[in-house]
Amino acid sequence: MFNEAKFACMILCSLGLAACGGGILSSAPSHLAFVSLTSNNTIAAYRIDNNTGAFTAITGSPYFAGNSPTSLLLHPSGKYLYAANQLGNSISLFTVDSNSGSITEVLPETPAGVSPVSMAMNASGSLLFVANAFSNNISVYSINSANGALSQIAGSPFSTYQEPGALALTPSGNLLYTMNTDLSSIIGFAVSSSGALRPLPPLTLPQIQAPFAVAMDPAGKYLYVTNAADNALSIFSINSSTGALTAVPQTPIATGTSPVAVAVQPNGQYVYVANNSSNNVSIYSIDSTTGVPTQITGSPFSVTSGPLFLQWDPNGQWLYVGGQSTKTIAEYSFSANGTLTAASQSITTAQTPTSMAVGR
Amino acid sequence: MTYSRRRVLAARILLWTAPVIVLGSSLAAGQQVSRWDVFGGGSYLRFDSAPLGFANASNLTGWNAEVAYNLFDALSVVADGSGHYGNQITAYNYMIGPEYSYRWEHSRVFGRVLFGKAQNNVDIVQPTRGGFESVGRAYGGGIGYDRDLNSRFTLRAVQVDYLHTHTFTLNQTDARVSVGVVVHFGRTHKKRRL
Numbered sequence: 001m002f003n004e005a006k007f008a009c010m011i012l013c014s015l016g017l018a019a020c021g022g023g024i025l026s027s028a029p030s031h032l033a034f035v036s037l038t039s040n041n042t043i044a045a046y047r048i049d050n051n052t053g054a055f056t057a058i059t060g061s062p063y064f065a066g067n068s069p070t071s072l073l074l075h076p077s078g079k080y081l082y083a084a085n086q087l088g089n090s091i092s093l094f095t096v097d098s099n100s101g102s103i104t105e106v107l108p109e110t111p112a113g114v115s116p117v118s119m120a121m122n123a124s125g126s127l128l129f130v131a132n133a134f135s136n137n138i139s140v141y142s143i144n145s146a147n148g149a150l151s152q153i154a155g156s157p158f159s160t161y162q163e164p165g166a167l168a169l170t171p172s173g174n175l176l177y178t179m180n181t182d183l184s185s186i187i188g189f190a191v192s193s194s195g196a197l198r199p200l201p202p203l204t205l206p207q208i209q210a211p212f213a214v215a216m217d218p219a220g221k222y223l224y225v226t227n228a229a230d231n232a233l234s235i236f237s238i239n240s241s242t243g244a245l246t247a248v249p250q251t252p253i254a255t256g257t258s259p260v261a262v263a264v265q266p267n268g269q270y271v272y273v274a275n276n277s278s279n280n281v282s283i284y285s286i287d288s289t290t291g292v293p294t295q296i297t298g299s300p301f302s303v304t305s306g307p308l309f310l311q312w313d314p315n316g317q318w319l320y321v322g323g324q325s326t327k328t329i330a331e332y333s334f335s336a337n338g339t340l341t342a343a344s345q346s347i348t349t350a351q352t353p354t355s356m357a358v359g360r
Numbered sequence: 361m362t363y364s365r366r367r368v369l370a371a372r373i374l375l376w377t378a379p380v381i382v383l384g385s386s387l388a389a390g391q392q393v394s395r396w397d398v399f400g401g402g403s404y405l406r407f408d409s410a411p412l413g414f415a416n417a418s419n420l421t422g423w424n425a426e427v428a429y430n431l432f433d434a435l436s437v438v439a440d441g442s443g444h445y446g447n448q449i450t451a452y453n454y455m456i457g458p459e460y461s462y463r464w465e466h467s468r469v470f471g472r473v474l475f476g477k478a479q480n481n482v483d484i485v486q487p488t489r490g491g492f493e494s495v496g497r498a499y500g501g502g503i504g505y506d507r508d509l510n511s512r513f514t515l516r517a518v519q520v521d522y523l524h525t526h527t528f529t530l531n532q533t534d535a536r537v538s539v540g541v542v543v544h545f546g547r548t549h550k551k552r553r554l
Contacts, residue, residue, distance in 0.1 A: 029415075030415060045413070046413070047413050047414075047415070056410065056411065056412075056413050057413060058412075058413030059412040059413050059482045059484060059492055059528060060482070060484045060486060060492050061413070063486065064486070064487070064488070097448075097484070098415065099414060099415050099416075099447070099448070100412075100413060100414050100415075100448055100482070100484055101413040101414065101415070102413075102484040104484075104485060104486065104487075105487060107487070
C-alpha cells in the first residue's frame with residue numbers, strides 16, 4: 001500500500017555525497033547546488049559561494065523536470081544531473097552548464113521501475129543504481145561518459161525484497177546495500193564490474209528497526225543507518241570482502257525523534273542525523289579505529305523545522321538542511337569540533353524541498 | 361637706459377609675452393563647435409553576470425553609438441546606445457543625459473551622466489523557450505577624451521562608462537570602454553581653430 005508519509009520523506013542515499021567527492025577538497029570559488037521541488041515537478045538551481053556560503057539563484061531556475069522528481073544525483077564530472085521521477089517511473093538526465101549554472105533536460109526520459117525512490121552512483125560515474133520501491137527491484141544503468149546517457153545493463157532490473165528504499169554503495173563499488181524499512185532489514189549485494197548484482201547471504205541484524213536512511217563514511221569502513229521505529233542510529237563495520245556487517249560496540253545510539261536523514265562530514269570524523277519530529281540534528285564524533293560514536297557536547301542542535309535531508313558542500317564547510325515545514329534550505333557552518341553554527345543566509349523554496357545535490 | 365639695453369629689454373618682454381598673446385588670442389577667438397556630433401565605434405563591456413548565477417563576470421564586445429546636440433560650447437545633450445554580445449549573454453543599453461566638455465586646441469575631455477533602459481538576454485535554452493530576456497532601468501556615467509583629426513572628424517581615443525542596470529529583478533554593475541570616430545555636423549557661433 002502506498003505510504004504517503006514515506007513518499008514525503010524518502011531520502012536520497014547519501015552515498016551520492018561520497019560519489020561527488022566526499023573528502024576531496026574543491027578549489028573552485030563556488031559550487032552549484034540543485035534542489036528537487038517534487039510537488040511542482042521542478043528543480044531549483046543555485047550557485048553557492050564557497051567562502052561566504054551565499055546563494056545565488058541561477059537564471060531560469062527552477063527548471064521543469066519529470067513527474068515528481070524525488071531524488072537527485074550529480075555525476076562526479078559535474079556535467080550531468082540525474083533525477084528519479086517517482087510518479088513518472090523514469091530517470092531524467094540534465095546537462096549542466098558549469099558557467100551559467102543552468103540545466104537542460106535531455107529527452108526522452110529513461111524508463112525505470114515503478115516508483116524509483118533513491119539512487120547511487122559509483123565513484124567513476126560509470127554505473128547508476130536505482131531502487132524501485134513498488135516494483136521491488138533495482139535498476140542498474142551504464143552511463144555514457146560522453147553524453148551522460150543511460151543504458152540498462154544485462155539482467156537489470158534485479159529483484160529484491162519488497163519496497164527497497166535508500167541505497168548505499170561502497171567507494172570501491174563492489175558492495176551495494178538497500179534499506180528495507182517494512183521488513184526491518186538491510187539487503188546486501190555484491191556488484192560485478194559490469195554492475196550486475198548478486199545477492200549476499202542474509203544479514204542478521206537484530207538491532208535494525210525500520211531502517212530508513214543510510215550513509216557511508218568516505219573510506220567505506222562503516223555503514224550508518226537510522227532506525228525510524230526506535231529513534232536510534234546503528235553503525236556497522238563493513239567487511240569489504242564478504243559484505244558482512246558487524247555492529248559497532250555501544251550501538252545503536254539514541255537520536256532525536258524520527259531520524260529521517262544521516263550524513264557523514266567529508267572528513268569522516270562526525271556523523272549528523274536529522275530528526276524530523278524533534279526539529280534538531282544529533283551529532284556524533286566517530287572513533288576512527290573502533291567506529292564507536294560519542295554524542296558531542298551541545299548535541300542535538302536545533303535546526304529548521306521538520307528537517308528532511310542533510311547535504312554537505314564538497315569541502316565539508318557547509319551543511320545544508322532541507323526544511324519540510326518551512327520550505328527552506330537552511331545553511332550551517334561546520335566547526336572543527338563538529339558543532340554547527342547557523343549561517344546568515346538561507347533560501348526559501350517555492351515548494352517543499354525533497355532532496356539536494358551539490359557539485360564541486 | 362641706453363638704446364642697446366632698451367632693445368634687449370624689449371626683446372625679453374616680447375619673448376615672455378608672445379605665448380600669452382598668442383594663447384590669449386586663440387582663447388579669445390574660441391574653438392568652433394559643431395551643432396551635432398555623431399559617434400560610432402567599437403566597445404567592450406565587462407558584464408556583471410555573477411548575480412544571474414554565472415560563475416564569473418562576462419566579457420562582451422560590440423558597438424557604441426551616440427548623437428550629441430551641443431547646446432553650448434561646454435554643455436551637450438547625449439543620446440547613447442550600445443549593444444554587446446558574448447557567450448550566452450547579449451546586453452543592450454539605451455540612455456540619454458547631459459554631457460560637460462572642456463575644450464582646448466584640438467582636444468576635448470568630457471564627462472556625462474546617463475539614464476535609460478537596459479535589455480539583457482541570457483541564452484539558456486530550455487525545451488519550451490529559447491532563452492530569457494529582461495528589460496529594466498539603467499543609469500551611469502563616464503568620461504572620455506576626443507582628439508580632432510580635421511574640421512569634420514574627431515577621434516574618440518577613449519570613453520569609459522560605469523553602468524548600473526536592474527534586470528531579472530537583480531542589480532548589475534558593468535564597466536564599458538569604447539573607441540571610435542565622431543563626425544561633426546552644423547556649426548555654432550564660435551569658430552573652431554584647426
